[in-house]
Amino acid sequence: MTITERTTDAKSAAERPLASAKKLTRARRRQRFQEFWADFRRSRTGMFGLIVLIVFIGIAVAAPLIANESLLDPTKVHNALNAPPSWEHPLGTDPLGRSVLVMLMWGARVSLTVGIAATVMSVLIGTVFGLLAGHFVGWRSSVLMRIVDFFLVIPSLLLAIVLASVLQRGLLTLIIAIGAASWAGTARLVRSQTLSIETRGYVKRATALGAGHTHILGKHVLPGVMPLVLTSTSLAIGSAINAEATLSFLGIGSGDTSWGAMLQTALSSGAATAGYWWMVFPPGVAIVIVVLAFTLVGRAIESIVNPNLRGR
Structure with a gap:
C-alpha cells in the first residue's frame, strides 16, 4: 500500500466517526420533534388554534x-x-362599493405578514441582546442592559407610532416600527434564562476547557433558551397583529388593505356610527380569532417545553 493510499484510508477513518455523529444528531432531533408533535396533538386547544391559523393562512395565500x-x-x-350582506356580497360592501369579503381576504395577507415578520424581527433582536447581556459581565453587560431598560421604559405603542410617522410610509416601515418597539421584553427573558443556564456544570466545564464565547453561546446556551424563545414568538405574534391593527386604525399604517385599515375606513366614513355593522364586525372578529389562535398555540407550546407546566 502506498503512502497516498494510507493517507486516504486514514482520512476516511477519521471522517466516519464524524458522519456517524451527524447522523446520530439528526436522528435525535427527529425523535425530539416527533415527541413534541405527539405532545402537541394531545392539546385540544393547541390543535384548535393551529387549525384556525392554517385556515387563515390558506385564505391569505x-x-x-x-x-x-x-x-x-x-x-x-x-x-x-354600504350595501348590506346579500348573496352577491355575503359581507356587504364598504362606503366605496368594495366587497367587504374581498377586503377581508386581502387584509389577512397584510395583517399576518406584518404580525409574523415584526415578531421575528423583535425576537431576533431580543434574543441577541439577552444572550450577550447574560453571558458577558462587567461594563459590557451594564451597557446592554441600559439599552434594554431604555426601550422598556418607553411605551411600545408610542414608540411604534413615532417610528411609523417619521419613516416613509409602507409595509416595511410598519414591520420595523412594531419590531423595534417590542423586543426589550424578550431580551429580559432570554437574559434571565442565560444566567440560569451558565451556572450549570456542563457550561462551567466547557469554560474551564477553554471554550470560546461563540462556542458556549451557540452550543450550550442557545439550545437551552430556544424553548423560551419559541414560546415567546408564538405569543408575541398576536400582540404584533394587534399593534398593526391599532396603527392602521390611527391612520398611520402601510396604506395597504388590512383589517385595521378596514376599521379605520369604517370610522372615518361614519359607517361605524351609522349602523353599518358589516364594516366593523368582520375585521374585528378576524383580529380576535387570529390573536386567540396564536395565544392558544403559544400556551400549548409553553406547557410542553416548560417542565413546570408539563402534564397540566
Whole structure:
C-alpha cells in the first residue's frame, strides 16, 4: 500500500466517526420533534388554534386566486355603496362599493405578514441582546442592559407610532416600527434564562476547557433558551397583529388593505356610527380569532417545553 493510499484510508477513518455523529444528531432531533408533535396533538386547544391559523393562512395565500386585486380599486368596481350582506356580497360592501369579503381576504395577507415578520424581527433582536447581556459581565453587560431598560421604559405603542410617522410610509416601515418597539421584553427573558443556564456544570466545564464565547453561546446556551424563545414568538405574534391593527386604525399604517385599515375606513366614513355593522364586525372578529389562535398555540407550546407546566 502506498503512502497516498494510507493517507486516504486514514482520512476516511477519521471522517466516519464524524458522519456517524451527524447522523446520530439528526436522528435525535427527529425523535425530539416527533415527541413534541405527539405532545402537541394531545392539546385540544393547541390543535384548535393551529387549525384556525392554517385556515387563515390558506385564505391569505389563496386570496389572489379567489379574488383579483383590481376588486380593491374603487374606480374599477360598480357596486352599491354600504350595501348590506346579500348573496352577491355575503359581507356587504364598504362606503366605496368594495366587497367587504374581498377586503377581508386581502387584509389577512397584510395583517399576518406584518404580525409574523415584526415578531421575528423583535425576537431576533431580543434574543441577541439577552444572550450577550447574560453571558458577558462587567461594563459590557451594564451597557446592554441600559439599552434594554431604555426601550422598556418607553411605551411600545408610542414608540411604534413615532417610528411609523417619521419613516416613509409602507409595509416595511410598519414591520420595523412594531419590531423595534417590542423586543426589550424578550431580551429580559432570554437574559434571565442565560444566567440560569451558565451556572450549570456542563457550561462551567466547557469554560474551564477553554471554550470560546461563540462556542458556549451557540452550543450550550442557545439550545437551552430556544424553548423560551419559541414560546415567546408564538405569543408575541398576536400582540404584533394587534399593534398593526391599532396603527392602521390611527391612520398611520402601510396604506395597504388590512383589517385595521378596514376599521379605520369604517370610522372615518361614519359607517361605524351609522349602523353599518358589516364594516366593523368582520375585521374585528378576524383580529380576535387570529390573536386567540396564536395565544392558544403559544400556551400549548409553553406547557410542553416548560417542565413546570408539563402534564397540566
